[in-house]
Amino acid sequence: MKKKGIVFLVGVLIILFAFAIQKNDKFITYEVNLKNQKIDFFWKDSLGNNFSNFLKLKNYLEKNHKKLIFATNGGMYKKDGYPQGLYIEKSIEKNRIETNNGDGNFYLKPNGVFYLTKDKKAKIISTENFKKGKNILYATQSGPMLLIEGKIHSTFNENSKNLNIRNGVGILPNGNLIFVMSKQEINFYEFANYFKQLNCKNALYLDGFVSRTYLPEKNWEQLDGNFGVIIAVTK
Helix, strand or coil: CCHHEEEEEEHHHHHHHHHHHHHHCCCEEEECCCCCCEEEEEECCCCCCEEECCCHHHHHHHHHHCEEEEEECCCCEECCCCEEEEEEEEEEEEEECCCCCCCHHCCCCCCCCEEECCCCCCEEHHHHHHCCCCCCCEEECCCEEEEEEECCCCCCCCCCCCEEEEEEECCCCCCCEEEEECCCCCCHHHHHHHHHHCCCCEEEEECCCCCCEEEEEEEEEECCCCCCEEEECCC
């Protein structure tokens, strides 16, 4: 009986492990340590043309003797590729913060701002609590917030049928960034809950069906697309 019990326990553990793998396989993730990795926001090249996708950015960087390690689209944008809401690049404000009400995910309040400082720190904060400062190096506004101080956005429904590919960013307890993109269509609640399981306090939705991620170290190379701001890690 004792031997059978051990065999049974091992079987249960194998099933649970397989389930965990299957569950985590829904997402592609990339953790960024701001202390030793270079992260930048890109929108237009030196000639004023939108990068639009990771292939153009990759080629541009290679011409400048740099390598693209990771990239993801960095927020919502208008038809012409212009960022929606606040956008700061290299401490220059290129688009103003938007506090109006409207339709669509961007306006699902609270929305928020993800920004990086010159002293290599990251913050995700609701739009209403955001304050501009000279120390901000990069910033992008998007919405909705996924997690607000550890709590899932109050409007999200666990059983929602609003399914879509989604990408977002959170801050881990150690201060590192975690970028996440779903590999399949999911609802907002499940997406936010994944960040909560990672023990993020705050997380921000970046975009939906247009989302792309470039991460060759995990055999994930989506070089197509036509969007606005790009967040990238280079070396």
